[in-house]
Amino acid sequence: MRRICLLLSLLSGAALAADELHLYNWNNYISAQTIERFETECACKVVQDYYSDNEEMLAKLAAGASGYDIIVPTGNAVESLIRQHALRPLDKNHLPHLKNINPAYLDTAFDLGNVYSVPYAYTITLLGYNSQKIAELGLPSDTWAVIFEPRYLEKLKGRVTVLDSQRELIAAALKYLGYSANDVIEAHWQQARDLIIRAKPYWAAFNASSYIKELTVGDIWLVHGYSNDIFQANLDAQKAGRPFSVVASLPKEGAVLSLDSMVLHNSGPRPDLAHRFIDFMLDGKNSAELTNLIGSGNPNLDALQYVRAEIVRDKSVFPDSVQLRHLEMLRDLDRKQRRVLSRIWTEIKLK
């Protein structure tokens, strides 16, 4: 016990001595080597706090969390933060590497002109499946029908999980029904709800992320999940010598693309370091490191040359231009819409 205390005092002592950059980031969303290199380059220390979903991060900020130089929210959360006047405009003179970003990911609806945000990485919410099982059962893998239609689900009862996220699951259902993922017409939400309630008896669980493990072990055969999680599940399965691989597949109806961007929070004491960090991350080599580590999508054109070839070829990480047209980024919901959605979600969970 005493040793832990000693260690702690040493750690905090070291932290106080240097300049600090406070980064509020997703769990496991930057490589340790990247951090180390940045720390050496700027002679500072990077202090990280983590969140596991946007809502959690927004709730914590709404609850007064402060002192963060950089946050890495998804588009709709960026939008919400901008509307709350919680962000600091970027000084692009300090971001010479901004030119590396693929224009397809700039000037998005949630931050026109990229006044506040710089793309960092993206994930796509899609289907992940056990190659062996899906082949054996002869099921399609390129359509949301496979998680919503009882005629397919009958063969998969208890072997499917979907995300425990109101927005993501409704969005998948809306896409399958042919609507936009951002559709806010209540009647369409109700249709999505009915679709979900019909399919629910066949699902094993609403799962936040332990589906990575379930896929790897082979308990779960099909998931509605994030591309980088499915990438991770496949790596784990290969490492464990499983007889199958875990494959990510982009449904033809389209899906949600979550573009995570670096933004400067108002409360951050070190915008200077923050700009240095953003420009550092815009460097192709640094940016590629994350993609190689977790299989996240990379909006940085300069990074492609450093990304491992098999990842570059993977359409679920780097979708082609046709697929890209079917991908949508989620917009923020207003107060009333959030309450309606919460009510629909309660119904889904209870029925």
Next chain:
Amino acid sequence: MRRGPWLWAAALAVYAFLYLPLVIVIVYSFNDSRLNAEWVGFTWHWYEVLLHDEDMLLAAGNSLFIALVSSSIATVLGTMAGIAMQRYNLRLLSFMVLTPVAMPEVLLGVSLLLFFIQVLNLTLGMISIILAHITFSIGFVAVIVRARLAGMDDSIFEAARDLGATPWQTFRHVTFPLILPGVVAGWLMAFTLSIDDFVITFFTAGVGVSTLPLRIYSMIKIAVTPEVNAVSTILMLLTLTMILLATRFAPDVLKGKA
């Protein structure tokens, strides 16, 4: 005869039910596989990982610090409350002390969250967690101390008074030594509750400060590796030692808890 074989069998089954899961957690902390699914082989690997997990160690340090501070303050306040409740029969105080113990934790967590932000304008972190932990611990300490006092004969205190002892002297030399086992038991209870608390901490933690249970929760939800088992095993050893020490030091602890 009154402890017939069926009673033994039922009781043993319940003991097994209580211990089996913990044994599994411990065994799997030595499993040479990331997956926690089937047994692969023996390894110390997860303990090494744990030793190098800066975030986990930091969270453990925070938990210890919070538990030490909050349980100590709660013990002082709870002992006072226990004495006051027993001696003066204060209904309002009893209600205020006992209700937080009886309420589902989520309610206390949520109301403190609102209060800290809306009224105190406090940035959530170490201080808010400590204040919250004190709030829910006071009741437990008070109940234990009061139970200890209730078992005593009032005439000792009267005797002390008759012998000319001031209230402080009576407390210092008569009451306090007598309730000490209850106070120690209360402190241990508060310490254990604090170090284990998840729900109330979840709402009052903000982001800068993580505790062990918060860290474990996010690991369970996100990436379960046997590191969770390793940290659990160490934690179990720690609490086991504490409880054994407590039973040595203050054999009444169990009765206090009951």
Next chain:
Amino acid sequence: MNEQEKIRLTPAARLGKWLVSGPPFLFLLLFFVAPSIIMVLASFRYPGEFGALAPIASADSDTLHGLTLETYEFFFSDIIYSYVFFKSFLVALATTLICLTLAYPLALLIARSPKKSRDLMVLLVVLPFASSFLIRVYAWMILLGPQAALSQVINGMLGVFGIAQVYLLFSPFAVLVAMVYVHLPFMVLPLYTNLEKHDPSLLDAAQDLGANAWQRFWQVTFPLSLPGIFSGSALVFIPVLGMFAIPDILGGTGDMLIGNLIKEQFLATRDWPFGSTLSIMLTIVVLLLVWLAVRLGRTRGRYA
């Protein structure tokens, strides 16, 4: 006794009374009573556009502000929220009954053991309870996994009879098992404290009167233990009612309890007023239950 006390209090003793009761009183006034009042107030406000609360007063008439009953209207206009309460109630009831069934024989055995071994047996009940709550829940994630022995055995047996495989993890079953597991000691301890006090000569007398073991239990031991049953049940029932972590970790597609709903309002939905309203409803239910338990415990206790 209270009267006598009052008469005997000297000024010094009165000062002592305030010194002893003052600090805990003030602390709880600030950190328990005040937050509760704030929560009641919050339930009458509008949610802020981005979470938290909309202002009570605002110079700008466009911004939503002021006090309202809309969250209560919303709650009562929709049967689904009452249904969540009802469902949580059922889960709590089931947990309590199972805990009681498991705890009773154990408590009885401990109470009837020689004095020396009682402490150790109680310690053995308390020990797992001292390991972290989340770890105890997590253990069931491993135990109930499809690869685990338990699932294999159950599914093996089902297979023999040609019944479809069951998936134990992420199910109401998993939630119930963990609920029982986590709360069991809360039932054993009060039961044991009660049973320990029983006078064995009562059972002897009953035996002399010709009562068999079964009759002795139902006509002597059980009625006498009712106060223990009531306090144990309260200690199990109430925490289960507000639990969100167990359904979160082990629940399947239908496991939403009030705790989850409240948590959701403060996180995902960012609707603090409605979350407060749900919390107040839960508080009312709990206070009613406590009142009921105290009353039942009292009258039954007197009876016995």
